[in-house]
Amino acid sequence: MTDIQVFMSVSLDGVMQAPARPDEDTRGGFSRGGWALPYADPIMWEGMGRAGSLLLGRRTYEDFYAVWPRRSDNPFTPVLNASQKYVASRTIEEPLPWENSTLLRGDAIAAVAELKEKLDQDVMILGSGELVRSLMGSDLIDAYTLLIHPLVLGEGQRLFADGGPPADLRLVGSKTTETGVLIATYRTRPRS
Numbered sequence: 380m381t382d383i384q385v386f387m388s389v390s391l392d393g394v395m396q397a398p399a400r401p402d403e404d405t406r407g408g409f410s411r412g413g414w415a416l417p418y419a420d421p422i423m424w425e426g427m428g429r430a431g432s433l434l435l436g437r438r439t440y441e442d443f444y445a446v447w448p449r450r451s452d453n454p455f456t457p458v459l460n461a462s463q464k465y466v467a468s469r470t471i472e473e474p475l476p477w478e479n480s481t482l483l484r485g486d487a488i489a490a491v492a493e494l495k496e497k498l499d500q501d502v503m504i505l506g507s508g509e510l511v512r513s514l515m516g517s518d519l520i521d522a523y524t525l526l527i528h529p530l531v532l533g534e535g536q537r538l539f540a541d542g543g544p545p546a547d548l549r550l551v552g553s554k555t556t557e558t559g560v561l562i563a564t565y566r567t568r569p570r571s
Contacts (some may be wrong), residue, residue: 431500
């Protein structure tokens, strides 16, 4: 059975919305997009290439596809292009445009549970906050690597939203970048 690992940039107050670009996700009138850019550090890229496959929600898949295949200036581009990408969506249509992409049809929780049982390599979720939050309550996430940025945004969608399921986590590793980002990896503990 494979591990499902979340790799997510968050602010100190837990906001994960639109870290990369001002226009990335303006839902709810969010105007602070691109907040993670001043904290970029090569150490942050190290963790992104660890998993054998990627799991993405529709929004993140479409956003990544619009940007990454054409970014020849970034060492992570070949990793993303070559990775097997699983896309959880009820609305996207096949064929998927990005190489090595597979659509997970129907209920995301059931599809990810099946994927978790059949794969023999770890799967990493990048971004895809709605997908992550939907999987949290079903004990399908095994680890979180959080890139905790040293700023408070005061608004925006949070990874751990009010009213979400509880989680008992154990810190298994951490490091700090030169820009002050704390990269903390937590393993989930089974709920009793």
